[in-house]
Amino acid sequence: DIQMTQSPSTLSASVGDRVTITCRASQSIGTWLAWYQQSPGKDPKVLIYKASSLRSGVPPRFSGSGSGTEFTLTISSLQPDDSATYYCQQYDAYRAFGPGTKVEIK
Amino acid sequence: EVQLVESGGSLVQPGGSLRLSCATSGFTFSNYVMNWVRQAPGKGLEWVSVISASGDTTYYADSVRGRFTISRDNSKNTLHLQMNSLRAEDTAIYYCAQDPTSGDFMYWGQGTLVTVSS
Numbered sequence: 569d570i571q572m573t574q575s576p577s578t579l580s581a582s583v584g585d586r587v588t589i590t591c592r593a594s595q596s597i598g599t600w601l602a603w604y605q606q607s608p609g610k611d612p613k614v615l616i617y618k619a620s621s622l623r624s625g626v627p628p629r630f631s632g633s634g635s636g637t638e639f640t641l642t643i644s645s646l647q648p649d650d651s652a653t654y655y656c657q658q659y660d661a662y663r664a665f666g667p668g669t670k671v672e673i674k
Numbered sequence: 675e676v677q678l679v680e681s682g683g684s685l686v687q688p689g690g691s692l693r694l695s696c697a698t699s700g701f702t703f704s705n706y707v708m709n710w711v712r713q714a715p716g717k718g719l720e721w722v723s724v725i726s727a728s729g730d731t732t733y734y735a736d737s738v739r740g741r742f743t744i745s746r747d748n749s750k751n752t753l754h755l756q757m758n759s760l761r762a763e764d765t766a767i768y769y770c771a772q773d774p775t776s777g778d779f780m781y782w783g784q785g786t787l788v789t790v791s792s
Contacts, residue, residue: 569736600774602774602780604719606719611769611782611783611784611785612711612719612769612782614774614780614782617774617777617778617780618774618777621777621778623778623780624778653718655718655719657719657721657774659773659774659775662721662724662733662735663709663721663724663733663773663774664721665711665718665719665720665721666718667718668718668719
């Protein structure tokens with residue numbers, strides 16, 4: 569089975585900062601990767617699919633990149649509403665989520 | 675409006691069974707691959723199972739294979755998860771979700787809570 573890892577597990581940044589989260593797959597998954605945001609007490613929300621396609625309605629400060637085994641989610645200018653846990657998910661073979669990255673606002 | 679509404683979650687004893695349902699509307703259900711995803715209290719998201727649009731292909735996470743069965747009724751726009759031999763570690767919110775292969779058209783339900791405890 570494909571294993572997913574994320575780094576860092578937690579990050580703290582200030583409003584306006586550029587934030588990058590990395591997701592790695594244990595084997596190549598092409599671009600079959602999605603990113604989700606889960607705010608405290610809320611249901612997961614889809615941000616990105618196919619590694620870099622921004623879902624309709626998601627603010628353009630979010631972007632995704634990568635292929636193969638290494639992927640990144642970037643928030644270009646961190647906003648207070650972005651305080652959440654972010655998960656990557658591969659959907660190349662079966663499905664699997666990464667362990668999550670908690671983003672805190674300083 | 676797209677809606678996915680889970681039901682069937684409850685308190686059940688270890689070793690017991692439960693059947694979850696996800697009633698959908700607002701889209702052509704039979705065209706979409708569907709998943710069950712769960713989240714234990716205070717933990718991350720865990721993929722549980724996926725079923726093809728026609729229902730003829732299913733896959734399961736190692737943690738539930740042999741105990742859970744995913745199915746769908748395309749005539750009733752409904753997804754199901756039959757859960758047998760439940761364990762304490764199955765305690766979680768269970769979400770039904772359209773598959774990421776849906777692309778931009780990807781929606782999740784609000785979840786139903788399953789608690790396995792004596």
